[in-house]
Amino acid sequence: MGKELKIGIAGLGTVGQGVVRMLQQNETGIDARSGKIIRITSVSAQNREKDRGLDLTGYNWEDDPNELAKRPDVDVFVELIGGSEGVALESVKTALRNHKDVITANKAMLAHHGQELAELAEECKCCIRYEAAVAGGIPVVKSLTESLAGNRITKILGVMNGTCNYILTRMERDKLTYQEVFEDAQKLGYLEADPTLDVGGIDAGHKLALLSSIAYGTRVDFDNMEIEGIERISIGDIEQAKDMGFRIKLLGISKFTENGLEQRTQPCLVPEKSPLGQIEEATNLVVFEGDFVGTICLQGPGAGSGPTASSVLSDLVELARGTRIPMFGISANNLKKAKPCKSAVEVSYYLRLLLKDEPGVLAQIALALGNAGISIDRMRQYSHATSEAPVIIVTHKTNRTKLDIALDQIRNSDVSLEEPVTIRIEEI
Amino acid sequence: MGKELKIGIAGLGTVGQGVVRMLQQNETGIDARSGKIIRITSVSAQNREKDRGLDLTGYNWEDDPNELAKRPDVDVFVELIGGSEGVALESVKTALRNHKDVITANKAMLAHHGQELAELAEECKCCIRYEAAVAGGIPVVKSLTESLAGNRITKILGVMNGTCNYILTRMERDKLTYQEVFEDAQKLGYLEADPTLDVGGIDAGHKLALLSSIAYGTRVDFDNMEIEGIERISIGDIEQAKDMGFRIKLLGISKFTENGLEQRTQPCLVPEKSPLGQIEEATNLVVFEGDFVGTICLQGPGAGSGPTASSVLSDLVELARGTRIPMFGISANNLKKAKPCKSAVEVSYYLRLLLKDEPGVLAQIALALGNAGISIDRMRQYSHATSEAPVIIVTHKTNRTKLDIALDQIRNSDVSLEEPVTIRIEEI
Numbered sequence: 001m002g003k004e005l006k007i008g009i010a011g012l013g014t015v016g017q018g019v020v021r022m023l024q025q026n027e028t029g030i031d032a033r034s035g036k037i038i039r040i041t042s043v044s045a046q047n048r049e050k051d052r053g054l055d056l057t058g059y060n061w062e063d064d065p066n067e068l069a070k071r072p073d074v075d076v077f078v079e080l081i082g083g084s085e086g087v088a089l090e091s092v093k094t095a096l097r098n099h100k101d102v103i104t105a106n107k108a109m110l111a112h113h114g115q116e117l118a119e120l121a122e123e124c125k126c127c128i129r130y131e132a133a134v135a136g137g138i139p140v141v142k143s144l145t146e147s148l149a150g151n152r153i154t155k156i157l158g159v160m161n162g163t164c165n166y167i168l169t170r171m172e173r174d175k176l177t178y179q180e181v182f183e184d185a186q187k188l189g190y191l192e193a194d195p196t197l198d199v200g201g202i203d204a205g206h207k208l209a210l211l212s213s214i215a216y217g218t219r220v221d222f223d224n225m226e227i228e229g230i231e232r233i234s235i236g237d238i239e240q241a242k243d244m245g246f247r248i249k250l251l252g253i254s255k256f257t258e259n260g261l262e263q264r265t266q267p268c269l270v271p272e273k274s275p276l277g278q279i280e281e282a283t284n285l286v287v288f289e290g291d292f293v294g295t296i297c298l299q300g301p302g303a304g305s306g307p308t309a310s311s312v313l314s315d316l317v318e319l320a321r322g323t324r325i326p327m328f329g330i331s332a333n334n335l336k337k338a339k340p341c342k343s344a345v346e347v348s349y350y351l352r353l354l355l356k357d358e359p360g361v362l363a364q365i366a367l368a369l370g371n372a373g374i375s376i377d378r379m380r381q382y383s384h385a386t387s388e389a390p391v392i393i394v395t396h397k398t399n400r401t402k403l404d405i406a407l408d409q410i411r412n413s414d415v416s417l418e419e420p421v422t423i424r425i426e427e428i
Numbered sequence: 429m430g431k432e433l434k435i436g437i438a439g440l441g442t443v444g445q446g447v448v449r450m451l452q453q454n455e456t457g458i459d460a461r462s463g464k465i466i467r468i469t470s471v472s473a474q475n476r477e478k479d480r481g482l483d484l485t486g487y488n489w490e491d492d493p494n495e496l497a498k499r500p501d502v503d504v505f506v507e508l509i510g511g512s513e514g515v516a517l518e519s520v521k522t523a524l525r526n527h528k529d530v531i532t533a534n535k536a537m538l539a540h541h542g543q544e545l546a547e548l549a550e551e552c553k554c555c556i557r558y559e560a561a562v563a564g565g566i567p568v569v570k571s572l573t574e575s576l577a578g579n580r581i582t583k584i585l586g587v588m589n590g591t592c593n594y595i596l597t598r599m600e601r602d603k604l605t606y607q608e609v610f611e612d613a614q615k616l617g618y619l620e621a622d623p624t625l626d627v628g629g630i631d632a633g634h635k636l637a638l639l640s641s642i643a644y645g646t647r648v649d650f651d652n653m654e655i656e657g658i659e660r661i662s663i664g665d666i667e668q669a670k671d672m673g674f675r676i677k678l679l680g681i682s683k684f685t686e687n688g689l690e691q692r693t694q695p696c697l698v699p700e701k702s703p704l705g706q707i708e709e710a711t712n713l714v715v716f717e718g719d720f721v722g723t724i725c726l727q728g729p730g731a732g733s734g735p736t737a738s739s740v741l742s743d744l745v746e747l748a749r750g751t752r753i754p755m756f757g758i759s760a761n762n763l764k765k766a767k768p769c770k771s772a773v774e775v776s777y778y779l780r781l782l783l784k785d786e787p788g789v790l791a792q793i794a795l796a797l798g799n800a801g802i803s804i805d806r807m808r809q810y811s812h813a814t815s816e817a818p819v820i821i822v823t824h825k826t827n828r829t830k831l832d833i834a835l836d837q838i839r840n841s842d843v844s845l846e847e848p849v850t851i852r853i854e855e856i
Contacts, residue, residue: 022578022720032645032758033577131575137721139567139575147559147567149461150450150741217460275703275727292450293565293738296728299703300721310721313578323751330460 004037005320006073008100010065010091011080012045012052015105015132018309019078020054030313034320044068065091069098076101076319078312084108092117096124103315105132105308108197111206114213114220118332128327129315134207135160135284137307138300142314144214144288145329151290153215157253157428161204162282162302163190164230164250169280172238172247178231190282200229201250205265208252212263213328215288216256217335220328224340226264232421233267237352240380240392241269241423247277251426260341269350269425275299276428346397348377352421353410357389361415365391368413372406374398388417394425432465433748434501436528438493438519439508440473440480443533443560446737447506448482458741462748472496493519497526504529504747506740512536520545524552531743533560533736536625539634542641542648546760556755557743562635563588563712565735566728567742572642572716573757579718581643585681585856589632590710590730591618592658592678597708600666600675606659618710628657629678633693636680640691641756643716644684645763648756652768654692660849661695665780668808668820669697669851675705679854688769697778697853703727704856774825776805780849781838785817789843793819796841800834802826816845822853 009016023030023040031037042060044067062068069077069091077095079102081088089109095102102121104110110117110130121128131141135158144153159165163185170181182199185191190198197203209222230250241248246269254263270277275297279285284302289295301307318325328335355361362381369376377394384390395403403422410416437444451458451468459465470488472495490496497505497519505523507530509516517537523530530549532538538545538558549556559569563586572581587593591613598609610627613619618626625631637650658678669676674697682691698705703725707713712730717723729735746753756763783789790809797804805822812818823831831850838844 018720026578026580026719029580029645030578032762033573138724139571142570142575143567145461146746147570147742148738149745150454150458150738152454152457217457275706278703290738291454292446292734292741294729294732294735296566296726298724298726300724304722306720307722310576310578310718313720314575317577318574321751321753323749325749334460 008074018305069095107206132311158286261338436502446733497523560739586714689766
């Protein structure tokens with residue numbers, strides 16, 4: 001057995017506790033596999049007194065993560081604080097400037113500051129590893145950076161936010177409204193402190209932005225991503241989808257073509273029988289398409305203490321073994337700035353409208369779609385007690401530009417009573 | 429960009445051609461990701477004149493792989509010859525003794541000589557990598573060796589032979605006999621030169637033996653594996669299974685418990701709606717269970733030129749980046765010799781018997797099972813024109829020892845007209 005790899009852990013929440021527990025419990029195996037003794041020397045968290053059900057007596061304590069990041073007895077700084085800015089970002093920079101390698105689960109920070117951090121890491125001859133930042137325990141970062149390195153990646157798609165999938169699954173199974181399940185999820189602690197990160201599709205977007213960068217050799221570009229959450233999905237939408245053989249999933253999708261980089265995170269209708277259509281609860285599924293490998297699907301727990309700790313350990317063992325890989329697979333200076341672009345593929349759309357219950361209203365909608373060059377595959381108006389008529393329309397394949405023209409005309413008419421709900425149908 | 433990594437490829441069949449094509453086609457991306465120029469310097473194959481649709485003019489040619497393995501302009505010897513013994517094994521040893529790293533797709537060789545080769549590699553301070561040997565393009569070796577390195581792995585299972593799955597899928601879909609699809613598969617070139625390797629479950633067994641070794645830190649033990657092929661599966665079995673909500677898949681399963689190392693490759697009934705039950709055609713699916721990560725499923729193409737080349741490239745890029753990992757994750761000398769053991773879990777079994785059509789025959793079978801302490805969940809006798817009565821029995825949960833006692837009694841009776849077909853029901 002060689003030397004020690006000394007680590008400092010900043011943040012002792014669910015993930016931090018999982019990492020400490022895993023290192024304590026599986027020590028022998030981990031040391032045998034890494035060829036080094038991986039030893040926690042020091043930890044940092046907000047509250048030293050809190051009972052975490054863990055023996056922390058052997059570790060030095062720092063109140064300030066920045067101090068932890070400077071300690072001479074730390075080789076690897078494990079940032080599990082969270083938040084895109086503030087002390088997480090600051091302490092990671094401190095660690096790099098003090099020539100510590102960094103492991104982090106912080107997708108928000110990396111999605112916003114990935115390029116800057118990758119450049120700083122290279123300048124300081126350090127590594128940043130972040131398997132735990134994307135899809136919990138599933139080895140997506142390593143698979144993309146290493147296993148598929150010989151491929152030209154053509155597409156990434158997946159269910160990358162377990163909370164949204166949990167909400168959609170429970171709405172369907174228990175016939176509950178979005179609001180009811182949302183409140184339940186909040187009580188169960190499934191939601192981020194700012195729930196918009198989850199249900200607004202932002203968290204999935206952060207993850208997708210990181211994967212896109214590795215896959216295409218482009219700079220992380222979260223700002224130009226199309227992002228839409230699941231807040232407006234109703235039980236009715238889920239039931240309509242089911243009726244047509246689909247389920248609603250929050251998908252992250254990216255492609256890199258001659259038109260540029262297409263990145264979107266949005267609820268989609270996916271075939272019920274496809275692998276994506278069958279993902280239940282908090283499970284994640286990430287699909288990579290490469291020119292030689294074809295299609296690879298990786299599935300597993302997208303969150304939780306154990307799975308996320310497993311990914312942190314993967315990075316720790318990698319560093320212990322001496323593997324040193326640039327943050328996004330190639331040198332930060334060689335990452336290209338990609339032109340953002342919209343999807344050029346024609347697809348069908350599911351539309352839900354709430355219309356005035358007056359003669360001629362449906363004709364007006366049909367006309368708006370027809371004028372934009374969109375033909376209707378099916379249309380259904382529900383029987384209703386009020387003067388507001390819910391209408392579901394599924395279009396034939398069309399492009400988003402035409403749809404936006406039609407939607408504008410519908411919005412500007414006086415018959416539409418609320419912002420139309422539009423869901424893309426992904427024939428995966 | 430750093431230095432060159434010079435490679436020699438022995439064997440220019442489907443996989444070898446794929447590797448050459450991939451290196452030629454994706455050169456820029458591969459070099460950027462590996463931080464080195466990966467350059468083929470020399471190749472070797474049986475027939476120099478054969479048109480492979482590839483430009484090989486820039487490479488040195490060796491008729492003898494052993495000579496290729498000694499060349500000073502080869503850093504990495506890529507063995508794509510195949511066969512567990514002979515020139516493949518010999519040239520790999522030559523390469524190691526000449527201090528070349530080795531990449532191979534040869535599961536048969538590694539399953540039989542893994543320990544010896546791992547020891548030789550360490551003695552010569554060389555690496556052997558073999559992502560392409562297991563599950564084609566799916567990153568199973570890397571995931572297990574690196575991504576899950578912090579876990580205690582508790583179970584591996586999967587569909588790891590695309591040919592068997594192709595045969596079973598087509599029997600079901602096209603209502604063809606095993607023999608008909610087998611002949612078709614042979615015409616299409618889907619079968620190994622010795623088809624028993626595929627349909628006899630041996631190839632899947634080779635792969636499972638390698639994964640078990642990495643997962644449990646044990647010496648490769650192919651010889652003690654229970655292996656059964658798909659040769660005796662009939663359309664009737666497939667239809668019966670379907671009727672009960674199951675499909676028949678050739679599974680590789682291994683577990684490491686206090687009882688020892690359980691390894692089996694055999695046709696099983698798996699729930700139709702489970703991920704394993706839905707694997708079609710030549711797709712592979714490998715499932716890992718770890719104490720912290722939970723369940724991870726990796727799915728993709730299990731064979732073919734492109735996917736397998738993708739895995740060879742994964743290993744090449746890894747070596748180019750300077751990552752050096754022991755063959756089975758830990759030092760060869762630390763691999764434990766595991767005690768082989770049988771499954772201790774009680775499961776239900778599907779039995780197909782061919783019985784004499786005489787009064788009292790069914791009673792005799794029921795008695796044999798009852799005497800062994802096995803109760804029957806369902807039993808069905810088919811209407812038949814001949815004097816041979818096909819009977820299907822599904823048992824309640826029992827253990828293999830009891831079943832073997834009952835089967836012995838049935839075999840020794842004069843009412844059973846052929847060796848009973850026994851298929852384990854895996855409630856995955």
